[in-house]
Amino acid sequence: MITKNKNLIKATLLMASSLTVMAGATIAPLLPLMSKVFKDIPHAELLSKLALTLPSLMIALVSPLAGYIIDKFGRIKLLLISLILYAVGGTSGLYLTDLYAILAGRAILGIAVAGVMTTATTLIADYLDGIERNKFMSLQGAAMALGGMVFVGSGGILADVGWRYPFALYFFSLVLLPLAFIYLFEPQSKSSSQETLTSVEGKQAIAYPKFLVNFVYIVTFVGMIMYYLVPVQLPYYVKELGVQKNALSALAIAVATFMGALGSFSYRRVKAYLSFTQVFALSFGLMGTGLLVVGIASSYNIVLVGMFIGGLGAGYLLPNPSLWMMSLAPERIRGRLIGRLTMAVFLGHFFSPVLSEPVAKQWSLSVVFGAAGIIMIVLAGGFIIINHYIMSRDRQWHQNMQPSTTAG
Numbered sequence: 289m290i291t292k293n294k295n296l297i298k299a300t301l302l303m304a305s306s307l308t309v310m311a312g313a314t315i316a317p318l319l320p321l322m323s324k325v326f327k328d329i330p331h332a333e334l335l336s337k338l339a340l341t342l343p344s345l346m347i348a349l350v351s352p353l354a355g356y357i358i359d360k361f362g363r364i365k366l367l368l369i370s371l372i373l374y375a376v377g378g379t380s381g382l383y384l385t386d387l388y389a390i391l392a393g394r395a396i397l398g399i400a401v402a403g404v405m406t407t408a409t410t411l412i413a414d415y416l417d418g419i420e421r422n423k424f425m426s427l428q429g430a431a432m433a434l435g436g437m438v439f440v441g442s443g444g445i446l447a448d449v450g451w452r453y454p455f456a457l458y459f460f461s462l463v464l465l466p467l468a469f470i471y472l473f474e475p476q477s478k479s480s481s482q483e484t485l486t487s488v489e490g491k492q493a494i495a496y497p498k499f500l501v502n503f504v505y506i507v508t509f510v511g512m513i514m515y516y517l518v519p520v521q522l523p524y525y526v527k528e529l530g531v532q533k534n535a536l537s538a539l540a541i542a543v544a545t546f547m548g549a550l551g552s553f554s555y556r557r558v559k560a561y562l563s564f565t566q567v568f569a570l571s572f573g574l575m576g577t578g579l580l581v582v583g584i585a586s587s588y589n590i591v592l593v594g595m596f597i598g599g600l601g602a603g604y605l606l607p608n609p610s611l612w613m614m615s616l617a618p619e620r621i622r623g624r625l626i627g628r629l630t631m632a633v634f635l636g637h638f639f640s641p642v643l644s645e646p647v648a649k650q651w652s653l654s655v656v657f658g659a660a661g662i663i664m665i666v667l668a669g670g671f672i673i674i675n676h677y678i679m680s681r682d683r684q685w686h687q688n689m690q691p692s693t694t695a696g
Contacts, residue, residue: 306435346398355627378458429552444538512636551603574601583658
């Protein structure tokens with residue numbers, strides 16, 4: 289628990305959380321421009337989109353390792369190293385002239401984000417609990433959404449000046465570096481008697497609810513595939529509607545992120561009345577409706593309406609899996625389980641264009657958004673149906689943990 293410098297610690301963790309959204313959001317508006325700059329390179333459009341999604345693949349691959357490292361060796365050292373790598377990899381497009389070299393820099397950025405996101409989320413679980421943790425997760429989701437809005441907006445404006453300039457925004461991690469060094473600290477470990485041990489091939493292993501944990505991973509993965517359709521495909525879609533200014537593409541994404549901030553900020557109040565599964569249903573329902581509106585849009589203004597609706601749903605999605613995982617994860621393997629959640633998030637980001645691009649080529653981007661919307665609405669209904677069963681499993685897990693928590 290935090291005993292001093294509480295506000296500075298929370299502010300540092302909020303800024304660290306915003307870096308994860310910044311990783312992709314900053315360059316989203318300039319993807320069509322990058323395609324033109326490198327038009328002489330084969331598959332330039334696909335490679336330009338890969339500049340947005342390659343970090344997600346690296347985050348997905350590295351996050352489980354990051355979780356293992358922080359459980360075994362501590363949180364802070366990895367966070368500080370990751371903040372430095374973030375600036376090195378993120379700014380690659382500012383000074384490198386080869387597209388493949390820029391992609392290598394984006395891969396380094398992904399490694400850095402894996403360290404930042406896994407460490408920051410685990411520190412939140414370490415420092416806070418109960419109502420205070422719920423409140424802070426609402427703030428974290430809002431900070432991520434607002435950070436995305438600021439960075440998308442800034443990236444769009446800078447992209448109209450020159451395609452390289454948005455990459456300079458990644459130096460922001462160096463501003464955070466001294467704050468993390470001064471104010472963040474390694475948490476004290478609690479007694480292992482609070483955790484249930486089971487024997488696996490003669491060794492002691494820490495028990496955790498595998499069914500629920502895997503359910504959260506799968507839902508998060510699917511949700512992030514749909515969530516990332518907006519930064520990956522929307523800039524191209526609005527150009528199909530006749531909107532050529534990068535700043536207007538950024539504005540559409542910024543509307544979604546602003547509504548996401550409002551949704552995340554109100555998450556704590558919504559969660560007071562709904563279970564985790566019901567929040568997923570609400571989130572998927574709103575996001576699906578928004579994507580469906582975008583899919584049938586005939587003008588830019590209708591796209592904004594879809595972003596308004598879908599962004600609110602995304603705001604409820606962002607904090608929900610993290611907070612649920614915090615409640616399920618035993619302390620001694622918290623970093624590993626949160627690292628795998630980070631992997632699920634960014635695997636969804638990576639596979640979003642992989643799955644949507646063939647559909648767009650075969651039919652159109654309007655079909656991509658419309659089909660995604662219908663799928664999410666159907667899944668929302670499914671969550672409502674299975675809510676009782678899932679949450680009964682959740683209650684059973686916490687009841688089984690109660691005796692070992694209070695014993696000794």
